[in-house]
Amino acid sequence: xxxxxxxxxxxxxxxxxxxxxxxxxxxxxxxxxxxxxxxxxxxxxxxxxxxxxxxxxxxxxxxxxxxxxxxxxxxxxxxxxxxxxxxxxxxxxxxxxxxxxxxxxxxxxxxxxxxxxxxxxxxxxxxxxxxxxxxxxxxxxxxxxxxxxxxxxxxxxxxxxxxxxxxxxxxxxxxxxxxxxxxxxxxxxxxxxxxxxxxxxxxxxxxxxxxxxxxxxxxxxxxxxxxxxxxxxxxxxxxxxxxxxxxxxxxxxxxxxxxxxxxxxxxxxxxxxxxxxxxxxxxxxxxxxxxxxxxxxxxxxxxxxxxxxxxxxxxxx
Amino acid sequence: xxxxxxxxxxxxxxxxxxxxxxxxxxxxxxxxxxxxxxxxxxxxxxxxxxxxxxxxxxxxxxxxxxxxxxxxxxxxxxxxxxxxxxxxxxxxxxxxxxxxxxxxxxxxxxxxxxxxxxxxxxxxxxxxxxxxxxxxxxxxxxxxxxxxxxxxxxxxxxxxxxxxxxxxxxxxxxxxxxxxxxxxxxxxxxxxxxxxxxxxxxxxxxxxxxxxxxxxxxxxxxxxxxxxxxxxxxxxxxxxxxxxxxxxxxxxxxxxxxxxxxxxxxxxxxxxxxxxxxxxxxxxxxxxxxxxxxxxxxxxxxxxxxxxxxxxxxxxxxxxxxxxxxxxxxxxxxxxxxxxxxxxxxxxxxxxxxxxxxxxxxxxxxxxxxxxxxxxxxxxxxxxxxxxxxxxxxxxxxxxxxxxxxxxxxxxxxxxxxxxxxxxxxxxxxxxxxxxxxxxxxxxxxxxxxxxxxxxxxxxxxxxxxxxxxxxxxxxxxxxxxxxxxxxxxxxxxxxxxxxxxxxxxxxxxxxxxxxxxxxxxxxxxxxxxxxxxxxxxxxx
Numbered sequence: 001x002x003x004x005x006x007x008x009x010x011x012x013x014x015x016x017x018x019x020x021x022x023x024x025x026x027x028x029x030x031x032x033x034x035x036x037x038x039x040x041x042x043x044x045x046x047x048x049x050x051x052x053x054x055x056x057x058x059x060x061x062x063x064x065x066x067x068x069x070x071x072x073x074x075x076x077x078x079x080x081x082x083x084x085x086x087x088x089x090x091x092x093x094x095x096x097x098x099x100x101x102x103x104x105x106x107x108x109x110x111x112x113x114x115x116x117x118x119x120x121x122x123x124x125x126x127x128x129x130x131x132x133x134x135x136x137x138x139x140x141x142x143x144x145x146x147x148x149x150x151x152x153x154x155x156x157x158x159x160x161x162x163x164x165x166x167x168x169x170x171x172x173x174x175x176x177x178x179x180x181x182x183x184x185x186x187x188x189x190x191x192x193x194x195x196x197x198x199x200x201x202x203x204x205x206x207x208x209x210x211x212x213x214x215x216x217x218x219x220x221x222x223x224x225x226x227x228x229x230x231x232x233x234x235x236x237x238x239x240x241x242x243x244x245x246x247x248x249x250x251x252x253x254x255x256x257x258x259x260x261x262x263x264x265x266x267x268x269x270x271x272x273x274x275x276x277x278x279x280x281x282x283x284x285x286x287x288x289x290x291x292x293x294x295x296x297x298x299x300x301x302x303x304x305x306x307x308x309x310x311x312x313x314x315x316x317x
Numbered sequence: 318x319x320x321x322x323x324x325x326x327x328x329x330x331x332x333x334x335x336x337x338x339x340x341x342x343x344x345x346x347x348x349x350x351x352x353x354x355x356x357x358x359x360x361x362x363x364x365x366x367x368x369x370x371x372x373x374x375x376x377x378x379x380x381x382x383x384x385x386x387x388x389x390x391x392x393x394x395x396x397x398x399x400x401x402x403x404x405x406x407x408x409x410x411x412x413x414x415x416x417x418x419x420x421x422x423x424x425x426x427x428x429x430x431x432x433x434x435x436x437x438x439x440x441x442x443x444x445x446x447x448x449x450x451x452x453x454x455x456x457x458x459x460x461x462x463x464x465x466x467x468x469x470x471x472x473x474x475x476x477x478x479x480x481x482x483x484x485x486x487x488x489x490x491x492x493x494x495x496x497x498x499x500x501x502x503x504x505x506x507x508x509x510x511x512x513x514x515x516x517x518x519x520x521x522x523x524x525x526x527x528x529x530x531x532x533x534x535x536x537x538x539x540x541x542x543x544x545x546x547x548x549x550x551x552x553x554x555x556x557x558x559x560x561x562x563x564x565x566x567x568x569x570x571x572x573x574x575x576x577x578x579x580x581x582x583x584x585x586x587x588x589x590x591x592x593x594x595x596x597x598x599x600x601x602x603x604x605x606x607x608x609x610x611x612x613x614x615x616x617x618x619x620x621x622x623x624x625x626x627x628x629x630x631x632x633x634x635x636x637x638x639x640x641x642x643x644x645x646x647x648x649x650x651x652x653x654x655x656x657x658x659x660x661x662x663x664x665x666x667x668x669x670x671x672x673x674x675x676x677x678x679x680x681x682x683x684x685x686x687x688x689x690x691x692x693x694x695x696x697x698x699x700x701x702x703x704x705x706x707x708x709x710x711x712x713x714x715x716x717x718x719x720x721x722x723x724x725x726x727x728x729x730x731x732x733x734x735x736x737x738x739x740x741x742x743x744x745x746x747x748x749x750x751x752x753x754x755x756x757x758x759x760x761x762x763x764x765x766x767x768x769x770x771x772x773x774x775x776x777x778x779x780x781x782x783x784x785x786x787x788x789x790x791x792x793x794x795x796x797x798x799x800x801x802x803x804x805x806x807x808x809x810x811x812x813x814x815x816x817x818x819x820x821x822x823x824x825x826x827x828x829x830x831x832x833x834x835x836x837x838x839x840x841x842x843x844x845x846x847x848x849x850x851x852x853x854x855x856x857x858x
Contacts, residue, residue, distance in 0.1 A: 031736035036743075038368060039376070039459060047462065047775060054457055085368050087514060088530065096530050155566055159591075165570025168556050168563075169533050262560040265567075267531040271559070278735055 023289040085281040101268040105253035111192030120203025142197025148259035150190040206238035255292040357856035369514040374457040383534035383555035385849040388499035388519035401842030404494040418485030439472035444503035488762040522548035522852040549855035575832035599841035603826035605755035610778040622690040624818035628671035629683035644708035647827035697726040701750040757846035
C-alpha cells in the first residue's frame, strides 16, 4: 500500500510537468500579450519604445526557452512569481479566491450527495413506479438546466418576490456564518442541483445492477434484514462509480464555475481564470492551470484510495 | 352685509396665511433635502478593477473610480458642470498665465496634509508632474505624450509651481485638470518611484481602508481634509462587479447606490420600471465614439471618393433613433462632444458629407462617387469589428446595412477584443475596421490627437499622412482665443470627415447613469473618468 501511494505520488510529477509544458506554449500561441492589452489598448499615446520597455521588465523579450526554464526553476522552488497584470504575488492572488471556491465546491457537493444518493437508491428500489418516474424527471431536469440559468432564476426570484439580493462581498464563514451562507447557499443550490442529477442517475443505475447480483439474492435468501442488505452489501458496492462521478465533479467545481461566479458576483477561481486568460497574464494562467490539474490528479488519487476502503477486493500493487 | 364682507375678508386672510405657511414649509423641506447631509456610506459598483494603484501608469477607469477619492489633482473639472469642461482649482488656489502663453504659475493651497500627516508643498506637485512628464528609467507614464509641450516644472517656493511650455497651448489648463494626475508625495517618489503602484497615500477626501482583490475597495472620511466640512460621506465601498446583469441587480436590490460608468437603455428602463421614484436617471452625451478606420494603404480606400461614398451612405439621424433604443449610442456629432463649448452646432454639422438630413440625395451622390472611382456595383470588402457586444455589435450591423443601401456588400469579421489592437489595427491587417476614441477630459486636443498623420500619431489606424491636418491640429492647439480655436477645429473637422473622409464617425456614445435617488451632489459629465473624487456627494436618509 505505502509503495503504491509513493509510486502514485511520484507519477504526479511527470503529469504536472506535461501540463506545464502544454499550458506554457499554448498561452504563447494565443495572439496578443499583456503589455499590448494594458498599456497600448485604446490609448492614443502608446509608443513602441515604452511597450518594449515594459515587455523587457516582464521578461517577455527573452527567448521562449529561457522564459520556460526560468518559470520551471521558480516552480521547483515553489515560487510561482508575480501576476503580470497586477504585479501581486500569484500565491496571494490564488489564496484570496481559493477559500470561496473550496467552500462553494464543498457545499455544492454536500447538496448533491444529500439529494443524489437517497433519491437514486429510492428510484432503484421502486423501479418503474411513479416514485422512479418522479426521480428520473427531477434528475433529467437537473441535467437539462444549466446551473448559471438556475442561478439567474434564483436571483430574479429573490429580487422580485422578496426584494432582496444575496450579499455581493464574500465574508468568511468563521467571521460571519449567516452572511457567508446568505451569499453562498444560492450558487451552491444552483450548482448542487445539476451536480446531483448526474450522481442521481449513476446511483440509480449502479444500484439496479448491484441489486440483481447473486450475493444480494443470497443475502436475501439467508433472511438478512433488508436495510442491512441495502446499506452494507448493495449501496457500498454501488458507490464505486458514483464516487468517481462525485470526485471528478468536485475537482471541476474548483475552477470551472465561471458563469455561475459571474451571475452571483463571486470572487472565485473560475472568474480569476477567465480574467487571467483575457489579460494574457501568462504567469497567473499557468499557475491556475497547474493548480486545477493538481486538484484533479489529487482527487483521483483519493478516489483510488477510497476504492480499496469501499471494496476490499481491490488490492494495490 | 358688512358682517358678510368682514367674514369673507377674514377667510381670505386665513387662506392666504395658510397658503404662505404651506409654501414656506414646502420650501424649507425642499431646502432641507437639498442641503448636504453628513454621514452614510456610498456603495458603488465598478465594472473593472485596478491593475495597479498608480494612475500615472494605468489607463482603465477601474483605477479612477475606487482610488480617485484618495487624491487631489492640481486642477479639476468643476464637479457641478455637466459639460466637464470648466477647470477649477483643486490643490491650486489660483493661477496666472504669462502674456506669451508659455508660463503657467500655480499658487498651492496652504495647510493641505497628506494622509500620513505631512504637509503638501510645491515640491510634491513638481515631483508628481516630473514623474508624468519626464518619467525615470523603468517607470511607465501612460499619458507622457500629452505633455510633450512641457519644457520644465519648477517649484519656486513651498506654495508656487511654474510650468514652462515650449509653445502656447490652449488646452493646457484642461490637461492639468486631468483626473489621472494625482499628486503624490515627493519624498516617497524620491525613494521609490514605483511605490505608488502598490500603495495609497494622497491628500484626498477619503483615506484608504482596504482592497480585497476581485472583491471590493473601502475608503473612509479624511477628518483632516483641507476643504472644511467635506467630504459629507463617512466612507465609501466600491464593489467590483464585471457582469452587467449583476451590476443592475446590485442597484435594483439596494446592494449598491450607483455605477459610475454607464448602463444600457434596456438596463435603465428595467431599473426605472422596478424602482420608480427610488431611482434617478442622469444622461449625457459621452466623450466616446466608434469610428470606422479605412486603411489608406489598401485599394480602393486610398481613393477619397470611395471613402466619401461610404460616409455618405450612413443615415446617422435614423441610426440614432433606432440604435439609441438598444445601444449606448445616440448623438449625431462631429469631432467634439455635442453640448460642449467647442462642439459644432447641428446646422453647421449638417453641411458635412454624411450628415445631411436628405439621405436619398446623399446616397445618390455616394453611388455616383463609387462609379466615378471605378468601383463596380456589388463591390465587397471585409469589415473587422471588435468582439465586444455593446455597442460594437449593433453599430457594426447597422453600418453593414447602410453600406448595402449603396450597393456595397460587406462581410463582418469579429476579432477577439484582447487581440484586436495588436493583431488588427496596429499592424494594419484590415481594409475597414471599427476603431474607438474616448477622452478622459473633454478637450479637443485629446479628441482629435489621434487623427494626425501616422508619423505623429501611433493611433492613426487609417494610416494616412496629411500635413494640412497636422497643421490645423497645431493651430487649434496653440490658439489662445477660443473663437479662433473654434474656427481651426471646424476646419480640421471638415477636412477629416468631409474633404478627405479619412475616418468615418458613427454615433456619439450616450452615457446613462440610473442611480439611487438617495445619492445627491453628483453630476454626470461626458466622461466616466471625471467627477469621481466624491467630496461633494452625500446621501439622503
